[in-house]
Amino acid sequence: MAKTQRKNNLRKATESGSRAILLLSAMISIIAVFLIIVFILGQALPTLKQVSLKEFFFSTTWYPTQDPPHYGVASFIVASFEVTLIALILAIPVSLSATIYLSQFAKNKLAKILRTSIELLAGIPSIIYGLFGLSAIVPFVRNVFGGNGMSLLSAGIILAIMILPTIINLSEVAVSNVSQDLINSSIAMGATKWQTISRIILPAAMSGIVSSIVLGLGRAIGETTAVLLVGGNAPVFAKKPIDMGRTLTMNIITDMAYATDTHRSALFMTGALLLLVILILNLCVVEISKRKRLEK
Amino acid sequence: MMDRNTTNNIWIIVIKILSFLTIFLLALILGYLVFKGLYSSKQTTRTVLNTVEENLDFEVFSSNNSNIKELDWFTLQKMGMGEIKNLRLLTKENRIFELYIEESQISQFASYLNISEEQLTSNSIILKNLQEITNYTKESGKILITSKDENPPSLFKNVKVSDQVLIVNKSVVQTFDNKKITKLDENQISELEQNEITNWSQLNGPDLKAIYLPENKINEIGSTAGSYSFVKASKFNEAEKLGIPNLDIIKIVHLVKGPNLTFKYIISPAEESGKFGGIITIIANTLFLVILTIIIAGPLGIGAAIFLVEYAKNGKLTQFIRTGIDLLAGVPSIIFGLFGLIAFVNFLDFSFSLISGSLTMSLMVLPTIIKTSEEALKSVDQELKAGSRALGATKIETILKVVLPSSSKGILSGIILSIGRTVGETAALIFTLGSSTDLATGLLSSARSLSMHIYLIITEGLPITDAFSSALLLIVLVLIINISTRKIMEKGQNKNERK
Numbered sequence A: 001m002a003k004t005q006r007k008n009n010l011r012k013a014t015e016s017g018s019r020a021i022l023l024l025s026a027m028i029s030i031i032a033v034f035l036i037i038v039f040i041l042g043q044a045l046p047t048l049k050q051v052s053l054k055e056f057f058f059s060t061t062w063y064p065t066q067d068p069p070h071y072g073v074a075s076f077i078v079a080s081f082e083v084t085l086i087a088l089i090l091a092i093p094v095s096l097s098a099t100i101y102l103s104q105f106a107k108n109k110l111a112k113i114l115r116t117s118i119e120l121l122a123g124i125p126s127i128i129y130g131l132f133g134l135s136a137i138v139p140f141v142r143n144v145f146g147g148n149g150m151s152l153l154s155a156g157i158i159l160a161i162m163i164l165p166t167i168i169n170l171s172e173v174a175v176s177n178v179s180q181d182l183i184n185s186s187i188a189m190g191a192t193k194w195q196t197i198s199r200i201i202l203p204a205a206m207s208g209i210v211s212s213i214v215l216g217l218g219r220a221i222g223e224t225t226a227v228l229l230v231g232g233n234a235p236v237f238a239k240k241p242i243d244m245g246r247t248l249t250m251n252i253i254t255d256m257a258y259a260t261d262t263h264r265s266a267l268f269m270t271g272a273l274l275l276l277v278i279l280i281l282n283l284c285v286v287e288i289s290k291r292k293r294l295e296k
Numbered sequence B: 001m002m003d004r005n006t007t008n009n010i011w012i013i014v015i016k017i018l019s020f021l022t023i024f025l026l027a028l029i030l031g032y033l034v035f036k037g038l039y040s041s042k043q044t045t046r047t048v049l050n051t052v053e054e055n056l057d058f059e060v061f062s063s064n065n066s067n068i069k070e071l072d073w074f075t076l077q078k079m080g081m082g083e084i085k086n087l088r089l090l091t092k093e094n095r096i097f098e099l100y101i102e103e104s105q106i107s108q109f110a111s112y113l114n115i116s117e118e119q120l121t122s123n124s125i126i127l128k129n130l131q132e133i134t135n136y137t138k139e140s141g142k143i144l145i146t147s148k149d150e151n152p153p154s155l156f157k158n159v160k161v162s163d164q165v166l167i168v169n170k171s172v173v174q175t176f177d178n179k180k181i182t183k184l185d186e187n188q189i190s191e192l193e194q195n196e197i198t199n200w201s202q203l204n205g206p207d208l209k210a211i212y213l214p215e216n217k218i219n220e221i222g223s224t225a226g227s228y229s230f231v232k233a234s235k236f237n238e239a240e241k242l243g244i245p246n247l248d249i250i251k252i253v254h255l256v257k258g259p260n261l262t263f264k265y266i267i268s269p270a271e272e273s274g275k276f277g278g279i280i281t282i283i284a285n286t287l288f289l290v291i292l293t294i295i296i297a298g299p300l301g302i303g304a305a306i307f308l309v310e311y312a313k314n315g316k317l318t319q320f321i322r323t324g325i326d327l328l329a330g331v332p333s334i335i336f337g338l339f340g341l342i343a344f345v346n347f348l349d350f351s352f353s354l355i356s357g358s359l360t361m362s363l364m365v366l367p368t369i370i371k372t373s374e375e376a377l378k379s380v381d382q383e384l385k386a387g388s389r390a391l392g393a394t395k396i397e398t399i400l401k402v403v404l405p406s407s408s409k410g411i412l413s414g415i416i417l418s419i420g421r422t423v424g425e426t427a428a429l430i431f432t433l434g435s436s437t438d439l440a441t442g443l444l445s446s447a448r449s450l451s452m453h454i455y456l457i458i459t460e461g462l463p464i465t466d467a468f469s470s471a472l473l474l475i476v477l478v479l480i481i482n483i484s485t486r487k488i489m490e491k492g493q494n495k496n497e498r499k
Helices: A002-044 A053-058 A074-104 A109-123 A126-145 A152-176 A180-188 A193-204 A206-222 A225-230 A248-255 A261-295 B004-038 B073-080 B103-113 B117-122 B130-135 B186-193 B215-221 B233-242 B263-267 B280-311 B316-330 B333-347 B354-378 B382-390 B395-406 B408-424 B450-459 B464-498
Strands: B039-046 B058-063 B070-072 B097-102 B125-127 B141-147 B156-158 B160-162 B164-169 B183-185 B227-232 B247-259
Touching (some): A002 A261, A002 B333, A002 B354, A074 A109, A074 A152, A074 A193, A074 A248, A109 A152, A109 B004, A126 A152, A126 A225, A126 B004, A126 B408, A126 B450, A193 B004, A206 A261, A206 B333, A248 A261, A248 B333, A261 B316, A261 B333, B004 B039, B058 B103, B070 B073, B073 B233, B097 B103, B103 B117, B103 B125, B125 B130, B130 B141, B164 B215, B186 B247, B215 B227, B227 B233, B263 B280, B280 B316, B280 B395, B280 B450, B316 B354, B382 B395, B408 B450, B408 B464
Parallel strands (some): B070 B160, B097 B125, B183 B247
Antiparallel strands (some): B058 B156
16 A cells, blocks of 8 residues: 555656656746846946947947947948848748748649748758858849949848748748638639739738738848858948948857957847847737737 | 739739749759759969870879879979978878889989989889889879870879960069959960960050060060960979079969869868868768757757646746747847857856857757647647546656657657758857867867858858858758658648548
8 A cells, every 4th residue: 555655656746846847948948038138138238338329329330449449330230121121022022922822722733842942942051042142142233233242132132032931931821811711702702813812811811921021020130141141241331232231140240250348248239239129020920929819 | 994804814923923933943042052062163273274285205193092183294393392292282182192203214204394313213202113003002192104105003094284384574464554464264375376466455464565486485585575485384494493584474274174072072071170171070060069959959849848738728827938939939040149159158168169059059949849849749639648647647657658659750850850950050150169170079179060161161261162062962961851851740740631
């Protein structure tokens, strides 16, 4: 009897012990996010002893090694948004078309090939995109649009290809969730396929599509290696898209190798800014999908 | 107003074209990389013309274990003077170099190279007859000079020798109007050879009349502005030794075409930060990084998924955990790199090492593993679990013995997906993993992964053809990983459907 009792106790202990361990591993993600924020802010804040927030955000002079040094990241912020905007303008029509194609012609063979291509595109590492951009897209931009070729435009083009799978995968989920009854009744009323797509399916899936675009935007802003290889990386304000420019991520990765003291913490400040933007974007997506769940 | 059917058709066509742009892009990228990875055509600058010397008084062979296929006169002279001890700078191979000469050829070869017989014999191995060559070490890269019409001994191949150079009066290569002839390509050389060039300005040079002088008037070239000639390299060397002033050589750009990624490149270890040798050590280090990352992130991710599926109630805590996972999934890799740098490299003092790199990567792939495992766990048959509990198994026993085995395929596909991400990551590893190309000896040794290697090749200005050969290997790896994930997932789905 006592033996069974002890065995049962042991089992109960294992049970509650394992629950605790599982809870802990589930908590790792949120702890990691918390630590990332704390560590990066901890390194970033000393910048403010030397530079005012106003200078940091609104000045376009980045001379970290001069005396006196200047730490203004405004041109990097603008460049980041510029490449992201170019990427979105190029990627949204293509990815929405692909999404609609997948949902409307899902059963045919070409759709299967399309789906596989999207998955494979998603798996290609960013360094490969960078290498491809450097040796194929940069000469292309140079020949077609002039300039050096290494430019924000090239960076935007390569980013557009990179965020295609992100946007397609998530907006496809949204489109396939549109109720079939709604689509059927639209067709029954004599609407053409395009009318059904543009007036029924897209509006109904809009919140999902928007959150997929926001996630794509987040990926584009945070991308480093691919844009670094094609963007030119000149720490000046790019006046035209075909000029060389430097984004926030490029600034971190280039200067980090040799930065010290305030310069280094200014780079962490750049990182903190990037992180803040992306966390806000992601929180928006979380909010959108939460509201969606509540509606249902 | 346009007919609505026409509008419909136009839009459908636009949608189709844009969708297939995606497939086209993938095909373009893959095709381009495969082409560049397998086939290299790179420009190199050489001192000699491309014409192969046919009328040598002797034969030149090279041992099969080295990559020497052609040689120029200047390299041969360096070999004869004992200035080349290792093939590294010549063919990127780390091999001892040895020069063998058949006894009867010493005087001819020495006069061909413009050096004394004593100097030549003191820097080479003299063979009384050809059979002796088999007695010497097999590992070294050898060049063998034999009498004419000799058949190559076994394990040797013929080598082409080029010894023509384009010499000009110094006035031709002087800077003029910010322009200067430094090198010419093969087309320009053939124009020169056919006397189509009458003025150097046609070749972007100074405004000077181009005067061709025959080979035997080498002395006059020094005194005639704008003159040029094609002579043997030994003649130029002689003239230099005699101190004829105002002579210069114009270098020639060659397009070297050939295979890029070779099996040999894959299996040889990297040397001197990837400048020489191959990439096997880098592949091995990438493998270590992947294994470590999965060892750390796998259990944590699966544990988190189990908690979310089996234990969590729909409360505030769960909401909090889920938000954390979503946020972590969105953090860009450069931020993980920064975090890894402060937390693991500096704070925990792991320095740039395998462990810092894999801890950083673990955090990065954690959301992927959690999400795919969660899907897999959710799809486990409810009855199966209930049956297990009814038989008296506790929750954790049910999970370990029933739930996990029947969802292993989905979990595995998540792990493979994470392997793909680890293999392809660069930005997060640059500040955490280090950059050593040597084989890692422990958790604390610095290393570099294949994708970092590509990045570092480009930023350090090493030949881009090397980047392409590594990129081909990387993309093949990543494709295999992705396709196998797909296969596993499809199998899992079929199984579920059959139920």
